[in-house]
Amino acid sequence: MEAAEDCCVKVAVHIRPLIGDERLQGCKDCVTVVPGKPQVQIGTHSFTFDHVYGSTGSPSSAMFEECIAPLVDGLFHGYNATVLAYGQTGSGKTYTMGTGFKDGYQTGLIPQVMNSLFNTIETLKHQTEFQLHVSFIEILKEEVRDLLDSTSMSKSESSNGHVGKVTVPGRLPIQIRETSNGVITLAGSIEVAVSTLKEMAACLEQGSLSRATGSTNMNNQSSRSHAIFTITLEQMRKLHSTSPGNNSPNEDMGEEYLCAKLHLVDLAGSERAKRTGSDGIRFKEGIHINKGLLALGNVISALGDEKKRKEGVHVPYRDSKLTRLLQDSLGGNSKTVMIACISPADINTEETLNTLKYANRARNIQNKPVVNRDLITNDMQKMRQQLEFLQAELCARGRGASSDEVQVLKDRIAWLEATNAKLCHELHEYRSRRAVVDPYEIDDQESKICLVKSDGLKRGLQSMDLLDYPVGESITGENPGEIDEEVTKELEYVLWQNTMDKELNELNQRLEQKESEMKLFGGIDTESLKQHFGKKITEVEEEKRAVQQERDRLLAEVENLAAASDGQTQKMQDVHSQKLKALEAQIIDLKKKQENQVQLLKQKQKSDEAAKRLQDEIQCIKAQKVQLQHKIKQEAEQFRQWKASREKELLQLRKEGRRNDYERHKLLALNQRQKMVLQRKTEEAAMATKRLKELLEARKSSARDNSVNCNGHSPTGQSNEKSLQRWLDHELEVMVKVHEVRFEYEKQSQVRAALAEELAILKEVDQFSFDGLSPPRGKNGHSRVSSMSSNARLTRIASLENMLSISSNALVAMASQLSEAEERERAFTGRGRWNQLRSMGDAKNLLQYMFNAAGDARCQLWEKEMQIMEMKGQLNELVTLLRQSEAQRKEIVKEQKLREQAVAIALSTVKFREVTKFIETLCG
């Protein structure tokens, strides 16, 4: 094999989205990705990796091309490779690797590796001969099992409680062996030769289905084993020499054999039994899983710590089967990529921090991958490389100075690219800010328009002297749209009423006018007038006739007198003539009068007709008026009814408003109270966390002091004893504080879960009411929440969200210190807690001190127990007293009742006697 090149383990972080359960628990996303950088932040912690996928980092789809494709490429050049998915249970390892045959399977890394592998083979198959083998094993409870062994039992829910394979008795267990040249092999595992993608996929499928899985509180299909899918690629290719300046192959230089392995590892997830809720078999599995991962962590620590590496500290590969199998992948002959899978949920902060710290250490591991070819081809390759190197040097000398320019240009391109990326990022941020801000602005504008509109309406009403309408009155809980509608309706009604009034007034005026006109006719009795005129005419006619008769008689007398022609007669004739003339004049006068009367009679007829017409008109106007009045009455009644119902509604609304107010106040008080309790608890937790932080910091510095002491002057006996005692006190206090913080953490998690549950119900009910549906009856908590008004619900939702965010921050802070404590504890345990003790004397002194402290603690405990016993005794006495007084009270009540009964009997006896006496007197 050729000389190895140094190459660090690459670490990519894969952040999965919040999943259903976490959302239900109201978890917040507590992981931030620094834009444009492979850097993640949790609380005050910040970590930089090679890549970050998911969340606001690079898209998960880019993971294969950026991280894994180079490894697949390396396989064809003879380099071993390993992809290692690590993370807490349920963080997405199986999803990322694609070994689960579930949702993420097709997009998982292993299927992509297989595709890429066969695509490359297809393009190279004319010049190279390939052979592929796959093996698929799992490590379950420190036992290596073959997932491709078809003689094993098929997948079933086995007696030991997990779904998976059971090794057939009689078959030799798989052994881990190390060859003479340090290569780790699995003796007894099946290596299936595959030649097509389909065959390889079938192996993956068979093994994945056989893998041991089980359901826990944190993942209903949790992998209970570490699974390793290994692809071995062997290739034999013809070698040709190429002369400088001529790329076409010429001389045949024999064959080259390369053999490389790609391990695709899906580790079981680290877990806390308390959180996964595992007991029995799951619990035991969990212990094995954590043991294996701890061993892996120790290997990573030993390899990742530069100081230790330089010191040549022993790497505990043999502590577990997992580390033994991964010996080459970590610090050995392999190009390795670790994918740290994390959940963004705040409830997982501690585990996420641990994963990130683990992964961060892994970044420091230096591997030494070599091209795996056989020895002869290896030597040939070395010589070829030498030749190529010399040729390259020759070429470089020929070109000389231009390489500086190229470098300058490269730098410039890099700078331009960085600036471009920055600008793109700024643009993106600006756009996303706009996208967030705009709707509010639009809303604002819209609300302004609405205000202007409603102001306009109010002004309109004011200008019409309608100020007595309750336009400005605001009713709690009333919809402004409804108010506008109501005001519009009232306005419409008033306008209509005004028009009606105007019409009625006009009618009245017309009626008055007509009636006054009518009055002109009204004073005259037309019939009597007619009779009067008729009589007058008849009188005039009779008079005329009498006058004519008189005239005729006078004319006859005049003729007679004319025949007599004496003087007297002449005289009489003259008298008669004069009389006649007078009568003629009288007749003419009477004729005139008669004509006048006829004229008058005609006029009268005309005016009669006019009066009739007027009368008709008056009738018509009156009918119109009645109709109008009827209509007005009807409308008024309708309006009154509408107004009454509206007022009733308003009253109802006011009542509801008051109820809402009351509810709101109650809710505000509840919110306030809960917030205060939460704040108090959070403050307590913060105090404990702060103290723990201080203690951890102090321990760091005291560890440094100790090392200084050890390196420098050795302390005197007494001061050493004192410092050891202080150290022990400190250790104990740290332990207690860790316990306290964990206790607070658990409590806070419970409070948070309760808040989240309520929030989820509120949101569900709110969604139902938004969709116009009624929430499911009988569902827990729904009935209480659905009786709340929507305003109250929204207020409560806001308050719960606020509390959840306070709780989330507190959880993250606590988890951060707990993870820190765990980290220190692990490092400390690795070094040995008792390394501080340098002599037997130290140990004895410390033991004495511990004995005294334990004795004191026990004595104090005893005193406390005694006090508790005393208090219990007092409590018992009190309870007895209470019981006695209760019994006495009952006795008194009983006596009282008896007395009352006796009085009642006495009274009735007296009454009975009186009645008997009365009857006796009646009879007697």
Ligand SMILES: Nc1ncnc2c1ncn2[C@@H]1O[C@H](COP(=O)(O)OP(=O)(O)OP(=O)(O)O)[C@@H](O)[C@H]1O
């Ligand atoms: N990137 C992702 N996008 C969407 N869902 C995901 C993603 N990663 C994981 N999940 C979902 O999260 C859940 C847990 O994932 P998975 O089983 O892969 O976790 P795990 O780390 O393998 O857990 P364990 O260690 O218990 O086996 C699954 O329901 C899975 O579908």
